[in-house]
Amino acid sequence: xxxxxxxxxxxxxxxxxxxxxxxxxxxxxxxxxxxxxxxxxxxxxxxxxxxxxxxxxxxxxxxxxxxxxxxxxxxxxxxxxxxxxxxxxxxxxxxxxxxxxxxxxxxxxxxxxxxxxxxxxxxxxxxxxxxxxxxxxxxxxxxxxxxxxxx
Numbered sequence: 001x002x003x004x005x006x007x008x009x010x011x012x013x014x015x016x017x018x019x020x021x022x023x024x025x026x027x028x029x030x031x032x033x034x035x036x037x038x039x040x041x042x043x044x045x046x047x048x049x050x051x052x053x054x055x056x057x058x059x060x061x062x063x064x065x066x067x068x069x070x071x072x073x074x075x076x077x078x079x080x081x082x083x084x085x086x087x088x089x090x091x092x093x094x095x096x097x098x099x100x101x102x103x104x105x106x107x108x109x110x111x112x113x114x115x116x117x118x119x120x121x122x123x124x125x126x127x128x129x130x131x132x133x134x135x136x137x138x139x140x141x142x143x144x145x146x147x148x149x150x151x
Contacts, residue, residue, distance in 0.1 A: 026090025026149050030110045033060045033121050039129040046070075053106050053123045057092065060108065064151060072106040079147035084134075087112065087146055093120050093134060095142040103144055109134075 033056060042050025046059045054072045061068035069075050076094045087093075087109050095105040107122030110131055118134040132139055 026088065026151060028064065028151065029060055029090040029108055029149065030121070032063050033057075033108045034110065036060075036129045037121065037131070039123070041123050041125050041128045043125075051123050051129065052125075056121070056123045056129060057106050057108060061149075066151060073103040075106055076103045076145060076147065079149050082146050082148045084143065084146060085115075087118055087134075088148070091146050091148050093146045094144045095139065096144050097142055105142070107132075109146075 036048065036051065036056055036059070039048055039056075040050045041052060042055075043052050044055070045051040046055030046062075051059060054070060054075060057072075057075055058068055058070050069078065072094060075092065079092070082088075082091055089109050089111060091109045093107050093109060094103045095107075096103055097105050105122065107120040109118060109120045111119040113119065116135050119131045120134055121129065121131050123129045124132075134140065134143060
């Protein structure tokens with residue numbers, strides 16, 4: 001009995017140490033942020049009554065209990081960069097809009113349809129919290145970088 005039990009226990013221990021496949025836990029960010037879709041734009045806001053782009057991201061992290069900077073350019077420095085070609089839902093995307101030297105807009109990737117359609121949620125000053133395509137004629141040239149949160 002001992003001759004059989006020892007190898008069995010050893011096998012169980014070794015299997016428990018094996019790495020499991022990577023799972024994108026950041027989809028929780030998309031789940032939380034999508035609840036704010038349709039929220040009106042409000043400069044400096046971060047509530048369901050109104051929010052700006054960095055307020056949306058700030059609020060999403062706050063609901064997870066993670067402290068996070070309030071401004072887009074500070075948010076862009078928190079997590080490691082990821083290539084645009086490697087984006088996943090839950091990644092954060094950053095932009096420069098207008099004549100500015102630093103990042104001033106952010107959003108959360110919500111869906112990868114294909115290489116030409118990557119949807120992200122953000123708060124637009126004209127339409128509030130909404131989804132747009134990263135590769136649209138408007139957003140593609142304004143893209144600066146993306147990061148992958150560690151949550």
